[in-house]
Amino acid sequence: MARSVDVLALLRQASPVTRREILKRAALGGISGPALMAMLRSDASAAPAGPAPRLRQRSQDGEPVQGGTLVLTGHQEIASLSPDDTGPTVHWVMITQIHNALVEMDENLQFNPVLAESLPEVSEDGLTYTFKLRQGVKFHDGEEFTSEDVKYTYEWYMNPDNAAINAADFAMVEAVEAPDPYTVIVRMKEPYAPFLARVASKFIVPAHYHSQVGETEYKGKPIGTGPFKLKEWRPAEYTEVEAFEDHFRGRPHLDAIREEVVPEPSVRAIGLETGEAHSSVWPLTPEDNIRLAEDSNFVVFVTSAFAVNHFPLNNKLPQLSDKRVRQAMMYAIDRETVIDEIFQGAAVVATSNLSPAMGDFYNPNVKEYPYDPDQANALLDEAGWVMGSDGVREKDGMKLSFVCTTITGDQTRRPEAELVQQYLKEVGIDMQLQEAPVATILEQLRKGEMDASLFNWTYGGDYADPDDGGTLRSDGGSNFSQFQNARVDELLDAGLREIDREKRIAIYHEIQEIIAEEVPFLFISYWDWYNIFSSKVKGLPESALVGDQIYAKAYQWWIEE
Amino acid sequence: MLRYITIRLLQGVVVIFLVSITSFIIMQLAPGDPVDILIGEQQITPEQIAAIERKWGLDRPWYVQYFTWLGNVFTGDFGTSVVRTGQPVREMIFEAAPQTIKLNLLSLIVSMLIAIPIGVLAAVKRYSLFDYGSMVGATLGIALPNYWIGLMLIIVFSLKLGWLPPYGSGSWKSYILPVAVLASQEMAILARLSRGTTSEALSQDYVTTARAKGLRDRTVVTRHVVRNALLPVVTMIGYRIAFLLSGTIVVETIFAWPGIGQLFFNSIDRMDYQVVQAIVLLLATLVVVANLVTDLVYAYIDPRIRVR
Numbered sequence: 001m002a003r004s005v006d007v008l009a010l011l012r013q014a015s016p017v018t019r020r021e022i023l024k025r026a027a028l029g030g031i032s033g034p035a036l037m038a039m040l041r042s043d044a045s046a047a048p049a050g051p052a053p054r055l056r057q058r059s060q061d062g063e064p065v066q067g068g069t070l071v072l073t074g075h076q077e078i079a080s081l082s083p084d085d086t087g088p089t090v091h092w093v094m095i096t097q098i099h100n101a102l103v104e105m106d107e108n109l110q111f112n113p114v115l116a117e118s119l120p121e122v123s124e125d126g127l128t129y130t131f132k133l134r135q136g137v138k139f140h141d142g143e144e145f146t147s148e149d150v151k152y153t154y155e156w157y158m159n160p161d162n163a164a165i166n167a168a169d170f171a172m173v174e175a176v177e178a179p180d181p182y183t184v185i186v187r188m189k190e191p192y193a194p195f196l197a198r199v200a201s202k203f204i205v206p207a208h209y210h211s212q213v214g215e216t217e218y219k220g221k222p223i224g225t226g227p228f229k230l231k232e233w234r235p236a237e238y239t240e241v242e243a244f245e246d247h248f249r250g251r252p253h254l255d256a257i258r259e260e261v262v263p264e265p266s267v268r269a270i271g272l273e274t275g276e277a278h279s280s281v282w283p284l285t286p287e288d289n290i291r292l293a294e295d296s297n298f299v300v301f302v303t304s305a306f307a308v309n310h311f312p313l314n315n316k317l318p319q320l321s322d323k324r325v326r327q328a329m330m331y332a333i334d335r336e337t338v339i340d341e342i343f344q345g346a347a348v349v350a351t352s353n354l355s356p357a358m359g360d361f362y363n364p365n366v367k368e369y370p371y372d373p374d375q376a377n378a379l380l381d382e383a384g385w386v387m388g389s390d391g392v393r394e395k396d397g398m399k400l401s402f403v404c405t406t407i408t409g410d411q412t413r414r415p416e417a418e419l420v421q422q423y424l425k426e427v428g429i430d431m432q433l434q435e436a437p438v439a440t441i442l443e444q445l446r447k448g449e450m451d452a453s454l455f456n457w458t459y460g461g462d463y464a465d466p467d468d469g470g471t472l473r474s475d476g477g478s479n480f481s482q483f484q485n486a487r488v489d490e491l492l493d494a495g496l497r498e499i500d501r502e503k504r505i506a507i508y509h510e511i512q513e514i515i516a517e518e519v520p521f522l523f524i525s526y527w528d529w530y531n532i533f534s535s536k537v538k539g540l541p542e543s544a545l546v547g548d549q550i551y552a553k554a555y556q557w558w559i560e561e
Numbered sequence: 562m563l564r565y566i567t568i569r570l571l572q573g574v575v576v577i578f579l580v581s582i583t584s585f586i587i588m589q590l591a592p593g594d595p596v597d598i599l600i601g602e603q604q605i606t607p608e609q610i611a612a613i614e615r616k617w618g619l620d621r622p623w624y625v626q627y628f629t630w631l632g633n634v635f636t637g638d639f640g641t642s643v644v645r646t647g648q649p650v651r652e653m654i655f656e657a658a659p660q661t662i663k664l665n666l667l668s669l670i671v672s673m674l675i676a677i678p679i680g681v682l683a684a685v686k687r688y689s690l691f692d693y694g695s696m697v698g699a700t701l702g703i704a705l706p707n708y709w710i711g712l713m714l715i716i717v718f719s720l721k722l723g724w725l726p727p728y729g730s731g732s733w734k735s736y737i738l739p740v741a742v743l744a745s746q747e748m749a750i751l752a753r754l755s756r757g758t759t760s761e762a763l764s765q766d767y768v769t770t771a772r773a774k775g776l777r778d779r780t781v782v783t784r785h786v787v788r789n790a791l792l793p794v795v796t797m798i799g800y801r802i803a804f805l806l807s808g809t810i811v812v813e814t815i816f817a818w819p820g821i822g823q824l825f826f827n828s829i830d831r832m833d834y835q836v837v838q839a840i841v842l843l844l845a846t847l848v849v850v851a852n853l854v855t856d857l858v859y860a861y862i863d864p865r866i867r868v869r
Contacts, residue, residue: 087601220647439593470604
């Protein structure tokens with residue numbers, strides 16, 4: 001297995017050579033970066049392109065030093081510290097300091113028991129999960145953590161009255177039982193493959209406190225079992241957490257972690273250079289990323305994004321409903337050039353909906369779309385679109401023209417849209433550009449009232465799970481392309497229930513084949529994700545496959561001045 | 562006088578209401594609501610999206626939403642942000658507003674102290690090197706965009722020299738760069754304006770008379786010219802006070818200043834209606850009040866207006 005995680009393989013503790021192992025051995029054996037990348041590439045799945053991650057050896061970091069404040073910067077306000085609002089990275093980075101889950105996924109996509117003593121026992125039918133809980137764990141207010149807290153938290157998500165954002169993750173949960181203070185049993189309605197990723201990884205809130213103050217107040221006054229407790233929450237300015245003396249893994253080395261809101265990416269880069277901040281949790285501009293990655297004052301983790309940079313297309317629009325038109329668009333765009341020109345090469349060409357970061361679930365053997373304007377023209381001709389006198393193709397009096405709405409003020413993707421506009425123009429497709437706020441774009445795409453847009457979205461890959469019912473199912477809440485495919489619906493349902501790893505891989509491989517053939521949206525690239533740290537931060541992981549997750553290990557870090 | 566003020570205040574209330582309801586309708590007409598952003602990349606069904614919208618009352622018709630909110634305003638409740646629910650809107654504004662006011666007030670004072678004397682002096686010493694120099698500076702101040710000046714100052718004073726913090730609002734040092742950027746634009750406008758009005762006043766008959774009386778140049782300028790020349794400048798400053806709470810969005814974004822500008826911009830972006838409404842209400846009230854105050858100060862400075 002590589003970058004992905006599967007329930008049974010994990011639960012059986014079967015551990016063939018993982019990518020993490022390769023990285024570890026490489027670090028210890030002093031294998032060079034490029035050689036290592038070659039090794040990783042030879043491993044069944046494709047590895048991300050871009051600069052090789054700088055490998056580090058923890059042993060070189062010396063002895064941990066107590067004290068100090070780790071300063072992070074993010075691009076947006078930290079609007080909430082509730083576990084139901086972990087979606088935005090800037091939130092997640094702080095919420096994970098304050099809370100723990102029964103199991104947590106680490107930066108190398110491995111699930112480790114945290115509030116549970118070990119990974120759960122699963123019944124033969126895959127319907128019952130039994131957790132043994134860690135004893136002597138304290139919440140920040142001194143109360144002991146027990147199975148009642150787990151039951152309360154999970155049931156809170158399950159209760160439709162709460163309209164929780166994460167409610168969908170619990171749709172398959174039948175009941176949560178707490179037979180004794182240190183045992184939790186979760187009964188499922190049906191076998192559910194993403195159980196560890198979507199259920200057992202949910203952060204636990206204290207029943208006695210959350211039930212009393214309610215979710216709204218909790219968002220600003222959270223109490224968890226995490227290594228840091230909230231000190232000050234000034235959402236638009238900064239959020240600071242301080243070391244929790246009674247944390248079950250011991251007091252962290254750092255005294256405090258502070259995340260500041262710095263919207264402008266180039267100013268975040270300067271903040272890193274002046275030493276004002278130790279790391280930016282949200283990426284800098286591609287130029288700054290590449291510049292700082294070459295600077296020895298920084299430690300850089302380069303990971304491949306799960307999200308795909310794509311143009312959602314309204315498949316119900318008459319001009320775009322023929323798949324040959326959409327395929328022609330793929331052939332017409334020179335995606336290598338788009339990546340080089342717009343993203344300084346820090347991305348890889350997309351093949352379908354899942355990114356190579358998904359390891360075995362990623363299917364590289366799908367229909368490919370190399371830059372081929374002749375093929376594009378041939379397909380459009382075949383589909384009956386005739387070149388008009390104004391350079392725009394038409395059919396039955398209809399122009400092959402549509403509007404692509406980019407996000408207002410999107411400095412990175414607007415030029416990408418303009419470049420693609422030129423490529424499409426060359427084959428007689430007229431893509432008009434306009435801008436709108438994110439909320440407008442998402443709403444109109446969801447309702448099928450917008451032709452096309454351009455942004456990055458995760459089509460499977462949340463917590464490294466390949467499921468993407470929300471965006472690819474005909475009735476998905478975020479089916480931006482109005483994609484209707486009965487076979488994909490069937491496969492998505494089967495994929496959630498299939499616990500056998502090999503069979504599950506086959507299901508998602510088939511989905512990718514269909515997406516590559518049908519082209520519901522124009523898949524352009526998977527971005528490289530940069531996480532840059534000041535070299536003063538010690539105790540960082542040796543390597544990482546997923547950037548955000550690195551911050552969950554802050555309790556192991558220290559700062560050396 | 563009292564009757565005049567009462568009428569003006571009543572007119573003001575009508576204006577504020579119209580501004581408020583119009584902006585609300587415009588926002589409602591635009592597709593999308595905060596829930597679209599809130600749910601992020603969650604695997605979610607349309608039914609669950611509807612449930613969350615129901616929870617926040619976003620499924621109600623716009624007039625119900627608006628008048629419920631307006632009713633609450635009279636009880637001092639400015640509503641709830643859907644995005645930042647842990648904090649009432651009133652608190653959000655009370656936190657952000659002083660940050661913006663401090664920044665704007667400081668830059669207004671700094672620019673008045675520097676720009677008005679420069680403008681007057683440039684007019685008195687018309688066509689001198691000082692005149693040309695200061696007016697070129699003023700033209701640059703208007704022409705160069707805020708964000709460019711801001712980034713350049715950060716690069717020079719934070720990155721290269723290491724004297725000042727690149728962002729934040731923690732210490733007195735943090736004020737220097739943003740105030741400098743805001744003041745550079747303000748100064749440019751004020752200096753040009755006071756130069757123009759001073760030159761105009763200098764060419765008036767009463768100045769010739771004063772000079773003919775044998776008054777010294779200095780006395781002519783300070784006693785007769787400046788007082789008349791500053792009338793339009795006072796209007797300008799009154800107008801600026803109305804915008805003490807806005808007009809800093811770019812500077813706030815660059816310097817990570819947690820003010821009203823950022824809050825307003827972000828809330829519009831994520832369609833957080835009640836926050837936007839509260840800020841619109843506040844800004845409209847400020848403009849109405851500042852206009853009234855300017856007119857009254859006008860009357861005080863210029864007796865001719867008082868008579869009318």
